[in-house]
Amino acid sequence: LCSKEDAVNTRRKASLATVMYTDPEVLDCFLGLPNARHEARKALIDALDLGNNELRDEIRSLGDHEHFGRFTVDGDTGFESLNMAELVDVLQTRAPLMLQLLQGTTKSIYQQRERQNDFGPRFVLILAILCFSQRRNSASNFQTILGLYLHSKGVKRRQLDLLTQLGVTVSYQSIMRSIKLLSEKAAESVAETGCQSSDAVTAYDNFEQVEGVKEQRVGENDRLHSVTTGEVIRGIDIPPGGLRQDMLNPQAELRTGDIFFAPGNSQDTIEHQISRYFTVQAIRMAFPEATRSIFTSTASTNSISIMPAIDILKPRKTVHYPLGLIPYDESSNSGNLAVLENIFRKQYGLSCNLSSNFRGYKQFAIIGLRP
Known part of the structure; x- marks a missing residue:
C-alpha cells in the first residue's frame, strides 16, 4: 500500500483510511483501551505533527x-x-x-459543585x-x-x-x-501642537509641594517647592486661525442681563417642559389616589408628564498633552516671564524673541494666564 500507486492500491488506501479514521469502533479499539491509549495517541500526534503545524x-x-x-x-x-x-x-x-x-x-471536574x-x-x-x-x-x-x-x-x-x-x-x-x-514622542506632539496648531490653548498654573524628611535633624527641615505645571489643549470651538487681538472689542459690554434675558435663556421651551415634568411627577408621587383619574382621563393631559426628547450632540474627545517640567514659580512677574520662555521657546521650539513677535505669543499667553 505504501509503495504502489496503481488504481487497485489507491482504492485500498481510501478504504483503509475510511475504516481507520472514521469508524468509531476501530478508533475506540486503538485509542479507547487504557493500555494502548497513551502510545497510540502519542504516535498519532507525532505522525500528524499537530504541535508544529496548526x-x-x-x-x-x-x-x-x-x-x-x-x-x-x-x-x-x-x-x-x-x-x-x-x-x-x-x-x-x-x-x-x-x-x-x-x-x-480547564473544564471543571466537579461541574455540579464548582462554580462555572x-x-x-x-x-x-x-x-x-x-x-x-x-x-x-x-x-x-x-x-x-x-x-x-x-x-x-x-x-x-x-x-x-x-x-x-x-x-x-x-x-x-x-x-x-x-x-x-x-x-520623546510626547515632546514632539507638544511642540507640534503648540507651535503649528491655530486652535491650541496653553494653560498653566503654579504647583506647590512640601518635601518632608524621614528623620528630623538639625538644619534639615521640610522644603517647599514652587513649580509650574501646564497643558496644551486642542480647542474644539476655537475659530480657524486662532484667537487674535483684533477680535476683542473693548467698547462692547457684556452685562449679566444680556446673558440671563437672551432669547434662548428667557424663553427656553425645553426648560419649561422639563420643569413641568418634574412638577407633575412630584404631585403624582405625593397624591397618587387623587391624581390617578386625572392622568388616565385624556391623552392631552397625560402628555404633560412626558419628558421632552432632546437632540444631544455627540461627545467629542478633547486632545490634550501635558507639558514638560517648568521649574519656575509663576506668581511673580519675573517667574511668569520665565514660565513663558520655558513653554514657548524651549518646549514649543519657537526661536523668535518675545519682543519681536509679541503678537504671536500674546494669543497663547492671554489664554493661558489666570485673571
Whole structure:
C-alpha cells in the first residue's frame, strides 16, 4: 500500500483510511483501551505533527495582531487598550484550536459543585505569553503595555523582574526604554501642537509641594517647592486661525442681563417642559389616589408628564498633552516671564524673541494666564 500507486492500491488506501479514521469502533479499539491509549495517541500526534503545524501557526497569526504584536509608540499605549472582551474575540478568530484546547483542559471536574467562571482573561494571558515566547521582539505589545501600567502604579524593579521571568511583562530595561521613547514622542506632539496648531490653548498654573524628611535633624527641615505645571489643549470651538487681538472689542459690554434675558435663556421651551415634568411627577408621587383619574382621563393631559426628547450632540474627545517640567514659580512677574520662555521657546521650539513677535505669543499667553 505504501509503495504502489496503481488504481487497485489507491482504492485500498481510501478504504483503509475510511475504516481507520472514521469508524468509531476501530478508533475506540486503538485509542479507547487504557493500555494502548497513551502510545497510540502519542504516535498519532507525532505522525500528524499537530504541535508544529496548526497550533504553532495559530500562535504566529495571533502574534501578528496589533494587540499581541510589536510595541510601537505611535499606537494606543494606554492600559484601557487591553479590553478583555475584545481580546477574547481576537482569540476566537485567530486561535480557535488553542482556545478550544484551553477550554477543554480547564473544564471543571466537579461541574455540579464548582462554580462555572469565565476564564477568557486567563486564556488571553496564557496565549499572550505563548506569543511572547515564540517571538520575543515582535510580539511584545501586551507585555509592554502591562509593564508600563504596573511601573506607573509604583511596582518595584524586583517585582517586575519576577513578572518578566513568568513572561507576563517585558524586562525592566525594556520598560525604561519604552518610557524614554514615549517621552520623546510626547515632546514632539507638544511642540507640534503648540507651535503649528491655530486652535491650541496653553494653560498653566503654579504647583506647590512640601518635601518632608524621614528623620528630623538639625538644619534639615521640610522644603517647599514652587513649580509650574501646564497643558496644551486642542480647542474644539476655537475659530480657524486662532484667537487674535483684533477680535476683542473693548467698547462692547457684556452685562449679566444680556446673558440671563437672551432669547434662548428667557424663553427656553425645553426648560419649561422639563420643569413641568418634574412638577407633575412630584404631585403624582405625593397624591397618587387623587391624581390617578386625572392622568388616565385624556391623552392631552397625560402628555404633560412626558419628558421632552432632546437632540444631544455627540461627545467629542478633547486632545490634550501635558507639558514638560517648568521649574519656575509663576506668581511673580519675573517667574511668569520665565514660565513663558520655558513653554514657548524651549518646549514649543519657537526661536523668535518675545519682543519681536509679541503678537504671536500674546494669543497663547492671554489664554493661558489666570485673571
